[in-house]
Amino acid sequence: MITLILISFIFFLAGIIQGMTGFGSALIAMPLLTLFIDVKTAVPLCILQSVLMTSYLSFTLKDHMEKKKIVPLLIGSLPGIYCGVTFLKNVESDVIKFLLGTLIVVYSVYSLFLKPQPKNLHKAWAYIAGFGTGFIGSAFSAGGPPAIIYTTLTGWSKDYIKATLTGFFFTSAIITAVVHAATGLTTALVLKYFLASSAFVLTGAYAGTHLYKRVSSEGYIKVILILLVILGGLMCITALKGLNS
Numbered sequence: 002m003i004t005l006i007l008i009s010f011i012f013f014l015a016g017i018i019q020g021m022t023g024f025g026s027a028l029i030a031m032p033l034l035t036l037f038i039d040v041k042t043a044v045p046l047c048i049l050q051s052v053l054m055t056s057y058l059s060f061t062l063k064d065h066m067e068k069k070k071i072v073p074l075l076i077g078s079l080p081g082i083y084c085g086v087t088f089l090k091n092v093e094s095d096v097i098k099f100l101l102g103t104l105i106v107v108y109s110v111y112s113l114f115l116k117p118q119p120k121n122l123h124k125a126w127a128y129i130a131g132f133g134t135g136f137i138g139s140a141f142s143a144g145g146p147p148a149i150i151y152t153t154l155t156g157w158s159k160d161y162i163k164a165t166l167t168g169f170f171f172t173s174a175i176i177t178a179v180v181h182a183a184t185g186l187t188t189a190l191v192l193k194y195f196l197a198s199s200a201f202v203l204t205g206a207y208a209g210t211h212l213y214k215r216v217s218s219e220g221y222i223k224v225i226l227i228l229l230v231i232l233g234g235l236m237c238i239t240a241l242k243g244l245n246s
Contacts, residue, residue, distance in 0.1 A: 004037060005197045012050055012202040019054045020209020022222060023062075023163035024145045024170070026054060026202075028105060029225070031141065032232035036239070040094045040101070042191055044141065045181040049195045052178055054206045055171035061210055065164035070157075073124060074148055074169045077131025078138075082173065085139030086180050095243035101141040102236030108146040109229040112222075120154050127151065134169075139177045145170070163213075 011033045015026035027047045034043040059066070089097065133147030148169060152162045181187045 008194050009198040009201040012198045013205040016054055016202040016205020017209040020206040021213045023166040024149050032236050035098055040098050045187045045191045046194050048174055048178050050202045051174040054202055055167050057206050058167045059171045062164040062167050065160045066168045070165045071168045073127035074131035075172050077128035078135030078173045081132040081135025082139040082177050085136040088140045095240045099237050099240035102233045105229050105233030109226040113226050
């Protein structure tokens with residue numbers, strides 16, 4: 002019972018963050034979930050909740066979605082999803098946990114201290130970002146960084162960045178969820194946790210969309226990134242303890 006309450010609260014927070022920014026739910030949820038459930042349960046659980054959140058957000062952002070922005074990311078993600086699922090099924094959980102923790106710390110530090118300026122990017126970078134996102138998303142349920150970094154370098158407006166990320170994450174999450182189910186990663190326990198926390202994640206996403214319109218997200222995201230550095234570091238420490246035991 003305590004586990005279900007904790008999972009529901011975590012996904013409520015994750016929904017708020019996703020609703021505000023268009024990304025970040027798994028980057029918040031995964032470090033917290035893996036403190037008390039196995040990473041191979043947490044990953045498919047986060048993917049299912051991502052489908053739920055991004056379906057709602059896609060509806061609210063439909064006026065800012067453009068197929069030409071989303072499709073290259075999606076095409077690039079397909080081989081990445083396959084590689085990521087293969088990686089997840091064949092690598093020890095503590096190794097995955099350590100790599101995910103490292104990824105979160107690196108991405109968060111990058112976002113805190115470097116503010117990349119918009120560039121005239123070659124269209125090939127969209128496919129590369131899509132592949133990286135597909136691989137990391139299906140293996141770690143935290144695939145946002147490559148696509149987020151790419152979209153922030155394009156010079157698009159805030160609304161178009163959020164809509165593009167949401168549309169891409171929605172489609173790739175559906176594909177990943179199907180692959181997880183087909184390969185046996187989506188277990189009865191995962192479905193139990195998903196059903197128990199679905200209402201909380203939608204409530205959080207709804208609240209986040211309203212905060213997005215009223216609150217400047219820059220300072221808020223900075224606090225979240227600092228928290229992610231701490232949580233990612235904690236994941237690395239606990240993973241190393243598991244590998245050494």
